[in-house]
Structure formats: structure tokens, C-alpha cells
Amino acid sequence: MQSYTEExxxxxxxxxxxxxxxxxxxAIAERIQTKAASVTDMIKKLSEKELVHYVKYQGVTLTExxxxxxxxxxxxxxxxxxxxxxxxxxxxxxxxxxxxxLEHIQSNLLIxxxxxxxxxxxxxxxxxxxxxxxxxxxxxxxxxxxKLKNGDKxxxxxxxxxxxxxxxxxxxxxxxxxxxxxxxDVVEFDGSVELLLEQEKLNISREVAKHILITKN
Amino acid sequence: MQSYTEExxxxxxxxxxxxxxxxxxxAIAERIQTKAASVTDMIKKLSEKELVHYVKYQGVTLTExxxxxxxxxxxxxxxxxxxxxxxxxxxxxxxxxxxxxLEHIQSNLLIxxxxxxxxxxxxxxxxxxxxxxxxxxxxxxxxxxxKLKNGDKxxxxxxxxxxxxxxxxxxxxxxxxxxxxxxxDVVEFDGSVELLLEQEKLNISREVAKHILITKN
DNA sequence: GATTATTTTTAGATTTGTCTAAATTAATAG
DNA sequence: CTATTAATTTAGACAAATCTAAAAATAATC
Ligand SMILES: [Mn+2]
Ligand SMILES: [Mn+2]
Ligand SMILES: [Mn+2]
Ligand SMILES: [Mn+2]
Numbered sequence: 001m002q003s004y005t006e007e008x009x010x011x012x013x014x015x016x017x018x019x020x021x022x023x024x025x026x027a028i029a030e031r032i033q034t035k036a037a038s039v040t041d042m043i044k045k046l047s048e049k050e051l052v053h054y055v056k057y058q059g060v061t062l063t064e065x066x067x068x069x070x071x072x073x074x075x076x077x078x079x080x081x082x083x084x085x086x087x088x089x090x091x092x093x094x095x096x097x098x099x100x101x102l103e104h105i106q107s108n109l110l111i112x113x114x115x116x117x118x119x120x121x122x123x124x125x126x127x128x129x130x131x132x133x134x135x136x137x138x139x140x141x142x143x144x145x146x147k148l149k150n151g152d153k154x155x156x157x158x159x160x161x162x163x164x165x166x167x168x169x170x171x172x173x174x175x176x177x178x179x180x181x182x183x184x185d186v187v188e189f190d191g192s193v194e195l196l197l198e199q200e201k202l203n204i205s206r207e208v209a210k211h212i213l214i215t216k217n
Numbered sequence: 218m219q220s221y222t223e224e225x226x227x228x229x230x231x232x233x234x235x236x237x238x239x240x241x242x243x244a245i246a247e248r249i250q251t252k253a254a255s256v257t258d259m260i261k262k263l264s265e266k267e268l269v270h271y272v273k274y275q276g277v278t279l280t281e282x283x284x285x286x287x288x289x290x291x292x293x294x295x296x297x298x299x300x301x302x303x304x305x306x307x308x309x310x311x312x313x314x315x316x317x318x319l320e321h322i323q324s325n326l327l328i329x330x331x332x333x334x335x336x337x338x339x340x341x342x343x344x345x346x347x348x349x350x351x352x353x354x355x356x357x358x359x360x361x362x363x364k365l366k367n368g369d370k371x372x373x374x375x376x377x378x379x380x381x382x383x384x385x386x387x388x389x390x391x392x393x394x395x396x397x398x399x400x401x402d403v404v405e406f407d408g409s410v411e412l413l414l415e416q417e418k419l420n421i422s423r424e425v426a427k428h429i430l431i432t433k434n
Numbered sequence: 435g436a437t438t439a440t441t442t443t444t445a446g447a448t449t450t451g452t453c454t455a456a457a458t459t460a461a462t463a464g
Numbered sequence: 465c466t467a468t469t470a471a472t473t474t475a476g477a478c479a480a481a482t483c484t485a486a487a488a489a490t491a492a493t494c
Contacts, residue, residue, distance in 0.1 A: 038482055041443095105315070107315045440491070448482075456473105458474085462468080
């Protein structure tokens with residue numbers, strides 16, 4: 001059994017592992033909104049508990065045990081996000097903060113029943129995959145919209161940025177999950193993208209395009 | 218904003234206030250599973266924050282601010298219990314522990330939406346009243362089954378004991394919320410009660426009868 | 435390869451909530 | 465009204481998680 005705080009560290013290390021191996025102290029500190037010294041202390045504790053593998057001055061990687069724990073927290077986070085959107089009519093930009101709290105509720109029965117109640121969803125409101133109770137993810141085949149060429153078509157199946165301003169912006173443009181888009185032109189000058197969305201033309205910045213995930217077809 | 222721990226103290230003081238005024242240190246210690254010395258420390262802190270009124274060696278009472286905070290936690294606890302039973306098919310003896318955790322989730326939007334999703338329930342799965350968002354309770358007119366006389370009739374509308382063994386026992390006997398019962402005889406020797414429940418005769422101990430709440434009619 | 439600059443770790447302190455043991459106050463009994 | 469008992473509070477310590485400031489290790493630069 002881990003504390004609320006330990007769980008947050010494990011989750012952050014898990015997410016950062018997708019970017020760098022091993023994960024650096026400063027990177028964790030920034031994500032968790034704390035100081036490097038505090039991170040070092042906590043890393044030692046997690047290392048004691050064999051949840052992470054730690055080499056001084058090098059960084060940390062999750063052990064198998066640590067990884068499973070982290071994935072379970074991610075599972076809970078994403079299931080709660082689905083609950084908030086599907087059942088309580090939250091918008092996709094309103095769910096993250098609340099899920100940050102709900103993900104730490106302990107009961108296994110609760111989470112399995114919730115999964116069932118939600119009809120075993122495979123992705124959360126941002127298109128992120130929801131692992132099953134054994135920690136297995138369904139394979140996802142995303143491409144960043146910014147990587148598409150003229151004439152490429154596909155559906156929006158995810159976003160890689162979860163901030164409320166970004167999500168509200170997409171909402172306003174009509175670029176929500178499931179929508180079909182076609183790339184008309186990638187402007188050479190600034191990398192912005194001309195899109196066709198349901199017959200309508202639309203220009204989005206490269207910055208926005210980088211955070212929209214497309215399944216081509 | 219109060220910590221998880223402070224919220225638990227306030228809730229316990231609130232419940233104990235129904236029994237004694239002011240609430241004693243030892244009573245709190247027993248409920249919260251801690252030592253009297255720890256309670257004294259916390260009481261001082263809550264007193265600093267003007268959540269309780271404290272007189273050394275006498276005990277504590279909630280201030281208006283403390284009472285409202287406590288009632289809000291009770292509201293959240295009971296709404297989550299309804300959610301678990303009505304939506305996730307938990308049994309009435311399985312919900313309390315999980316609700317002890319869920320009651321500390323912060324979002325107001327969450328709890329108002331949950332209330333709406335559950336269709337504004339007035340009582341929780343144990344028949345306890347759910348206060349509205351302003352802290353107002355609907356009036357309840359319970360009588361302990363153990364106080365009824367021969368020939369009295371009514372419906373089970375609550376229980377005053379929430380332990381799993383007790384609730385499972387009632388479940389097995391068929392004495393669940395809403396059921397109609399009639400007192401056939403109160404046995405003088407041991408105070409046990411002969412009941413009529415849906416044409417069937419049934420004998421329950423005085424101890425059990427004391428924790429069943431009846432609305433006479 | 436020596437010299438900076440950056441990153442990370444240690445040392446020592448702080449806050450929150452808890453504990454044990456001792457001291458104090460209040461309640462009860464003779 | 466004094467003696468004993470029970471309840472409560474204080475004193476001092478501890479674990480968890482954090483911080484600042486200083487030291488140490490690593491990386492980058494000349
Ligand atoms: Mn999220
Ligand atoms: Mn998400
Ligand atoms: Mn309960
Ligand atoms: Mn209840």
C-alpha cells in the first residue's frame with residue numbers, strides 16, 4: 001500500500017518514462033511542483049520499497065512492481081474521467097483536476113464496478129487508452145496531425161495536451177474526438193495547417209496541430 | 218480549506234454532538250482510533266481556525282462554520298453511498314468504507330452533478346437523511362422498533378447501526394428499508410420482539426430491535 | 435584536460451499528525 | 465472535606481513530506 005504522495009510520484013515517473021530513460025530528478029520536480037531535494041528524498045524511499053530502480057546522479061526507472069502500480073493509477077484516473085464526462089456531463093476540459101483526486105481511492109471492487117457501469121471503455125475523453133485490470137493497453141495507432149501531408153485523411157482520436165485553454169480552443173473550432181478531417185495544405189512559411197472539417201475550411205497553427213492525434217484512413 | 222484529517226475530526230465531533238454537549242476528548246479519541254493526546258492537539262488547531270469552541274478540560278462544540286463544514290462532509294458521504302448502491306450495485310453493508318474516502322473529494326461541481334444524477338435523493342442506503350447544499354435536513358420521524366407496543370405497525374425507514382455483520386443479519390431476515398412490520402408481542406423476559414413481516418412471524422432480539430428505525434402508520 | 439556551468443545530493447530545519455509518559459485538573463467516594 | 469480515581473493536558477519525541485543552503489558529482493566549453 002502506497003501513500004497518496006508516493007502514488008503521485010510513481011504516476012509522474014511512469015509518464016516521464018515515455019520521454020526519457022532513466023527519468024531525471026529535475027524533470028520529476030517540475031511535474032510534481034516541488035524541489036529537486038524533495039524528489040531525491042522520495043526516490044530513495046521508493047527505491048527502498050523496490051518500486052523504482054535508482055542510480056545516484058543517473059535517475060530512476062520503474063521496477064515491474066512500480067510500473068504495475070503506476071498503470072493501475074492511470075487506469076483509475078482515466079475511468080473516472082469517462083465517468084465524469086459520460087455520466088455527470090462534465091466537459092473534457094473540466095475532468096482532469098477532479099480525476100487527480102479520485103484516482104487515489106483504494107477499493108478494487110469500486111473500480112471494477114465502475115468499469116462495468118461505463119461499459120468497459122477503451123479510451124478516456126482525451127483519447128488516451130485505458131489499461132485493463134492486468135495493466136494491458138489496447139494498441140493505438142496515432143499520428144500527429146502536424147505529420148500529415150496534403151490530401152491525407154483521418155479521424156481525430158486523441159489529444160496530447162490536456163490543458164483547459166487548449167481543449168476549449170478545440171471545442172470552439174469543432175475539432176473534437178471522432179471528427180473526420182482532411183489536410184488541404186500545409187503552409188510552408190509557418191507550418192500551419194489548412195483543414196477540411198465537414199465541408200468547412202479551417203486553418204490551425206502548427207502548435208495546435210502537434211497536439212491533435214489522428215488515426216489515418 | 219481543511220485537511221483530510223481535520224475533516225474527519227469535524228465529522229466525528231458532529232456525530233458525537235448528537236449524543237453529548239460538549240463532546241469529550243476521550244469520545245473523539247475512541248471514534249477516530251487514536252490517543253487522547255492527539256485529540257487535544259487537533260482540537261487546539263481546529264479552535265485556532267474557529268471551527269470549534271474549546272474549553273480546556275470541558276470539551277468541544279462546533280462553531281457555525283465548523284458545523285456547516287461537517288454537514289457538507291456528511292452530505293458527500295451519503296450521496297456517494299447512494300451512488301454505490303443505486304448505480305454500482307454495492308450492498309448496503311459494503312458502502313461505508315469506500316464512502317469514508319470519497320467524502321473528501323473537493324469539487325463542488327462534482328457533488329452537485331452527482332446529486333442531480335442520483336435524482337436528488339433524500340435518504341442514504343441506511344435511511345439517514347441527506348442534507349441539501351445549504352445544510353438543511355428534511356425532518357425525519359423515526360421511532361426505535363424496540364419502543365413499539367403490541368399491535369403497532371410501520372415501515373422500516375432506517376438503521377442506527379452500520380456495521381457489516383448487523384446489516385447482513387437484517388438482510389438475511391428480510392428486514393430491509395421500506396418493509397412493513399407489525400409488532401405481535403414484546404417478550405417480557407428478554408425484551409425480544411415478535412414481528413409480522415409479510416405474513417411471516419419472526420423473532421428478533423432487543424439488541425437488534427434497538428437499531429431498527431420505524432416510521433409508524 | 436582544466437574550467438565553468440548544470441544537475442543532483444546532503445545537511446539541517448519545518449510542518450502535520452501522531453505517540454508515550456508524566457503532570458495536571460476534575461469527578462467520585464469515604 | 466480529604467483521598468482516590470478518571471479524564472485531560474503538557475512535554476518531548478518521531479515519521480512523513482517538504483524546504484533552503486551548501487556540497488558534490490556530472491556535463492559542457494574552451
Ligand atoms: Mn487527466
Ligand atoms: Mn485523460
Ligand atoms: Mn456510512
Ligand atoms: Mn449511511
